[in-house]
Structure formats: structure tokens, C-alpha cells
Amino acid sequence: MTSKSPFEAAAAEMRADIEAADRAAQTRPHDHVLTLAELYQGAEPGDVLDQAARAAGATLAVRNVSHLSLKTLQALEAVRREPTLQGLRQVACVADAFVHSQDRFRVARSAHQDWRDHAAILLMLAGDRTGARMTVRRAFSLLLAGDHSSLCLYELWITLVEALHVSTDGRGEDEPDDYGPMPRxxxxxxxxxxxxxxxxxxxxHEHATAALLDGIADDIPPDPDFDDFMDLERPGPLRRRPLRPAPRPVRKAVPAAPATPAPEGxxxxxxxxxxxxxHLTGxxxxxxxxxxxxxPSVAVGDLAEIRDGLVEETPxxxxxxxxxxxPLAGxxxxxxxxxxxxxxxxxGKSECSVRLLERLGLTTSVFPAGGTSDGASFGGTSRMYHTARLSVPGQLMLSAGSATVGLVIDEADKIGTSDLNGLLTASLLAVTEPSRRHVYRDPGLDAETDLSGLSLIMTANRVDPLRGPLLDRLTVVPWPSPRRQDLPVVARGIVRxxxxxxxxxxxxxxxxxxxxIKALQGWQGGSMRPLRRAVERLVALRSDPRLAN
Incomplete structure (x- = not known):
């Protein structure tokens, strides 16, 4: 079998990306809420205002008030009720003002930046010059950021040129909003x-310059260490030499295409x-x-459907x-x-945590922290010892074969206080700091590991034992107890x-x-453990021959 050239390998990879994108577009429901990434990749939104209303409704359905400002929420609610171009402009302006404010919460700033860019590209698709100019700036910054596939890079360039056309020929804010749905x-x-x-x-230009350089190359003395003078520098998967003469050029090999399967969407x-x-041995x-x-990473699914399923089990x-x-919206x-x-x-804190992570599609593990004080049991053991092993999140990612996993730290308020092998609370600090998880130093590998795909949920009965730097890195969610009227739902969950x-x-x-169910009416709500014992007794009585028929 002949090996593929770098160009053929890159073309095969791009062809696989195109096929995956076509399959995703064909299976997309008509009422699908397009993400910001899908819009930048050229997805057809249909009626822009209808798409804006659905996107605003999806965000408000799972909104977190600590992430979106009150003005932004009010602007989104107005778009959801009555979508207009002026309403979208208001969302973009309010979100942009928040992004440029002095707010130091990274998650809140990121959420507002996403909605600013979302509103801007929808305005651009409606023919608005202001939205088009904002989209030009954002698309160009994404192109400069790099780390894109060939197809993604191509579609981003198309979006940039598309926005440039609208920014010159589109409609200004002072002109009438004679909007009508138009195909993209x-x-x-x-x-x-x-x-x-x-x-x-x-x-x-390359061919013309190459012809001129032919004469220049004839005048340069031959160099035995250089036989590739006419190689060119191209962006993307084919990296070559710059197109300019040099007194003493140095050989630069063309990297071979990686032997990896065609990527999926x-x-x-x-x-x-x-x-x-x-450096790893043994x-x-x-x-x-x-x-x-x-x-691979797990893509975000239908958040409204996931939320409804969880609320049905935990009302x-x-x-x-x-x-x-x-935080998953967008x-x-x-x-x-x-x-x-x-x-x-x-x-039901632990059970609901596991169910939430599993419904999101994550491979999930539960780490019982009650009574555990050994930090190495979670953070890993140094490779200098014969008992060397990875951190718990690293093991979970490799065993699951996924860069996104879920981990539940149960009974976190009952962590032991012995520091014989390091404190468990100290080991948890590194994986709960969002800005440093992508460079977590794993002692087992003696290398920096990317744990940015870890979704961590901790459960506790009290906050006091966790006060300090660990608590400062977590979002505290007061968890209610089930009510008496939830008896049928709780009983159904126990039987499940x-x-x-x-x-x-x-x-x-x-x-x-x-x-x-009537026999369990004595339960008044609160802890589900007494109710579970009663349900287990009822299930056992079903097989009692004295109660047959």
C-alpha cells in the first residue's frame, strides 16, 4: 500500500470533516437551537428572529443569575417574547458593556461574550452593518487563535468575507428594519x-515569483546540505519553507501526515x-x-430535555x-x-449528582471522601516509587477513553485531617482551580496533564469544615430535601x-x-433512607406466600 502525501492526507481529513458536517446538518431538527460555533461554520438558521427567540428561550430555561447580569436577562426575555432586530442590538450592546467592564468573574465574562457574539452574527445574517462589524472582529480573532481543522478554517474565512460584505452593503441602525427571512x-x-x-x-504570484527565483538560485553557490531551496511556506497541514532567498539556507523537512483515523464531527x-x-520506565x-x-470529548446535548428528565426524577x-x-448553554x-x-x-445529593453527570453523557465515578485523609489516594503517587500511579481524574479519563468525565466527591465535609501522606483537601485544590486544570502536574507521569474536561461535584452536609481556599473555588448549591408530595416519585426512584x-x-x-404507596403515607418528607427501608420491606412482602392472591 503506497503512503499518502501530506496533501492527500489533508484532503482525506477534510473530506471526512465535510461528510460528518453534512450528516449532522441532515439529522438536525427544524427547531434546533444553533450554537455559536455552528453559526460561524455556516449553519443555515432559517428565520433569524425565530432562531434568536429559541436561543434566548433555551438560555433562560437553564439560566444562572450569577453568570448573566440583570440587564442581559431582561434583554433576552424581551427577545424571547417578541424578537426584533432592535432587541438583538440591545442584547449585543448590554453584553458588550459587561465584557468591557471591570468584572473579574471569568465565567460571567465568558457567558456575556458568547451572547454578544451570538447576537452579533444573527444581526449580520439579518443584514445589519453593526452586527457584521462585530462578527468581522470576532471571526478574525478566531482565525488568529489557530487550532482549527482545515474545514473549520475554511468556513471561518467564508464567514469573515460574508460579514465584510454586510458591513459595507448592509443596513445601518438609522435605516428602517425591513427584515425578511433570507437563505444564507x-x-x-x-x-x-x-x-x-x-x-x-x-x-x-507564487508561480511568477518562482520563475524569478530560478535565476537567483542559479547565482547562489551549491550547498551540499541544502537541496530544497524552492520549497514554499503554506498555511494549514502542509508546512513548507518561506519563498525568499537566503545566503545560507538550512534543510527543513516536510512533516509526514499523522497516522490517525479520519476525525468525526x-x-x-x-x-x-x-x-x-x-522519561517513563518500568x-x-x-x-x-x-x-x-x-x-474525544462529549458534546453538549439538548439541555432542556436533560433538565426535564432530571426534574421528573427530582422535582x-x-x-x-x-x-x-x-454554564453549559452555548x-x-x-x-x-x-x-x-x-x-x-x-x-439525594449523591444520587442526583451521578444522574446529572450520566444524563450529560459523561463516564462518572464516585470518590468516597468520608474519613479519607491521604492526598496521594486522589492526587496520585510519584513515579519514583514502585507504587507509582496516576491521579484519580487521570485514571478516569484514560479508562473511559474520553477527555470529558464526571467525578463526584462524596461526604466532602468528613475528610480526614491527618497529613501523613498529604491532605486530601490540598490535592483537591489543583483540580478545582479552572485556570490551572489544563496543566495539572501528575506525580505518576511526572508531566503536565490536561484535566480541563473534568466535571467535579462535591456533596456535604455542612459547609464549615470546608471553609478556606477549597470552598472559594466551588459554587455552593443549597440542596433541598424531598417533600411529602414527592412520595410517589421518590418511591419510584428507590425501586429503580x-x-x-x-x-x-x-x-x-x-x-x-x-x-x-398508600401504605407509605406515614413518611413526612426529609431523609429518603427510612423510606427506602420501608420500600424494601414492601418488596420483600410481595413474595410472602401468606399474602398471595
Missing amino acids: MPARLIARQCLSMQTEVTLL GPARRPLVSGSLD VMAPYKKLAKAPL WAAAEIARMLA RDRVVLPGHLLVGAQGS ALRREAGTDAVWLPDLDASE
């Missing part, structure tokens, strides 16, 4: 033609370790390949669930900020848990009937 495809076709003409001119793949692991040697393999905590899901991959659920014993533990299904262990 014709504008992008014109932008593609402009880029094609630019490509032809660039290639013509969705968030970019990320390895656990980007640096060198050549039991840690296998991680040279395992930790360097690119890992007494509907507001808390919406608050926890709010994101491409599932990464929750650190949360601390504080509530009474038996209120019993099925899971017994490895059976609803045929062999059906839900409680009306008479059994």
Missing part, C-alpha cells in the same frame, strides 16, 4: 467566489499529555502511548438542577464548573435503584402500586 447560502456562495479569486491570484480531540513522556512505560493518544430540586446546567463540550451540594442527610442493584428489570420488580 447565496451570500456564502459569493464569499466562496471571492476566496477562489484570491486563491488564483496567490497561486499566480464534534469537539476537538485532546490528549491527556501533550509533552514528552520518554510499570509506567505503557503510559507513553496511552497518555499521548487523542481523546424538589428543579431550580438547583437548572442552576447547575446553566458550549461545545460538556464541562461543568466545580459545585458543592450542601443539604441534609438522605436528601433496587432493580439496578439486583440486576433485574421492571417485569420482575415492578413499581409500587396505589395500595403500596
